[in-house]
């Protein structure tokens with residue numbers, strides 16, 4: 092899956108950050124859809140590289156508040172805890188955050204035909 096990070100705490104506007112497509116990442120349709128939906132919801136979306144050390148440090152400072160993986164099969168899988176070579180840490184309070192849940196609800200709503208699809212992403216299969 093592709094990874095997306097949510098920055099911004101308190102009154103700061105939420106901002107999505109996902110690594111750029113430099114050739115080693117799959118240009119996932121879910122990633123692309125969520126960047127579009129985010130902008131539609133007033134959430135700026137930026138493509139920038141992020142190391143695991145930066146992920147850890149930005150969680151520690153409270154700047155990075157949410158993270159999720161995304162792809163067709165899982166839609167959005169919230170990430171609550173990270174464990175790896177850079178250490179072990181919680182993302183936010185370890186539970187799915189509001190931006191993650193909102194994006195998931197919006198995308199599922201379009202997929203299930205419960206919300207308007209202004210992008211013509213859905214197709215009728217007869």
Ligand SMILES: Cc1ncc(COP(=O)(O)O)c(C=O)c1O
Pocket residue numbers: 092093116117118119120121122161162163164
């Ligand atoms: C390596 C990799 N990255 C990302 C994705 C997500 O892509 P999509 O959103 O098009 O399902 C997949 C899905 O199979 C994948 O295999």
